[in-house]
Amino acid sequence: MNYKEHIDIKKLPRHVAIIMDGNGRWAKKKGGIRIFGHQNGVKAVTDVVEASAELGIKYLTLYAFSTENWNRPKVEVDALMGLLISTIHKELNTLTKNNIRLLAIGNILQLPNNVRKELQKTIDITSKNTGLTLVLALSYSSRWEINNAVKNIAKDVKNNILNPDEIDEITFNKYLTTSEIPDPELLIRTSGEYRISNFLLYQLAYTELYFTDTLWPDFTKEDFYKAINDYQKRERRFGLISEQIKNQQ
Numbered sequence: 001m002n003y004k005e006h007i008d009i010k011k012l013p014r015h016v017a018i019i020m021d022g023n024g025r026w027a028k029k030k031g032g033i034r035i036f037g038h039q040n041g042v043k044a045v046t047d048v049v050e051a052s053a054e055l056g057i058k059y060l061t062l063y064a065f066s067t068e069n070w071n072r073p074k075v076e077v078d079a080l081m082g083l084l085i086s087t088i089h090k091e092l093n094t095l096t097k098n099n100i101r102l103l104a105i106g107n108i109l110q111l112p113n114n115v116r117k118e119l120q121k122t123i124d125i126t127s128k129n130t131g132l133t134l135v136l137a138l139s140y141s142s143r144w145e146i147n148n149a150v151k152n153i154a155k156d157v158k159n160n161i162l163n164p165d166e167i168d169e170i171t172f173n174k175y176l177t178t179s180e181i182p183d184p185e186l187l188i189r190t191s192g193e194y195r196i197s198n199f200l201l202y203q204l205a206y207t208e209l210y211f212t213d214t215l216w217p218d219f220t221k222e223d224f225y226k227a228i229n230d231y232q233k234r235e236r237r238f239g240l241i242s243e244q245i246k247n248q249q
Helices: 023-029 034-055 067-071 074-097 113-125 142-158 169-173 221-232 242-248
Strands: 015-019 059-066 101-105 133-140 186-189 208-211
Touching: 023 034, 034 059, 034 074, 034 221, 059 067, 059 074, 067 074, 067 133, 074 101, 074 113, 101 113, 133 142, 142 169, 186 221, 208 221
Parallel strands: 015 059, 015 186, 059 133, 101 133, 186 208
Antiparallel strands: none
């Protein structure tokens, strides 16, 4: 089945988020070390970014490195940071050529200086691009993000910048690292795991979840199109009933 042919361009999710899981298991199956899986996962990233841009999806967020990942063996963390730098540097021309804007969310100050500099340089160069916005979640966890937002709100209340009675969802959202980004309509997780893993917990309140057994390095454009097809078959009710949704259409 050609899943791309069955996609309704008028019903695309505006924002797709992906938990890219399975690099280590893929490498183990191939008889290689974990970084071998991460290196091969870059091809899947390229495919998904291209597919998103071609379809006209506005936002794509990739969970690239969590705050918990800092607890992995130092050799793997160092290799991942090196891979991140080389990939960002290598893909700069591609991003510019395809009108793709790069953003990053998370505790970016935790990243090594050389990673931050390369990341910021690419963000600055692509800031005027108007096509797909590619968001990298780096040193990110949702509990860290929410905790950080609460701290900053408390500081502004203490300094009489913010009135507690005026705090609502819109106000709270402004303190999140995702304040410039709409909530995802679709979350994809690869490798057969059925967890959210501390990713965009606040933002995923009404997101459709799609799980696949495919390990991330094997995830192709066709797999991505299949996920979009599955999403378009679902009825998004946001707490309403089917009849109410139909009356709104």
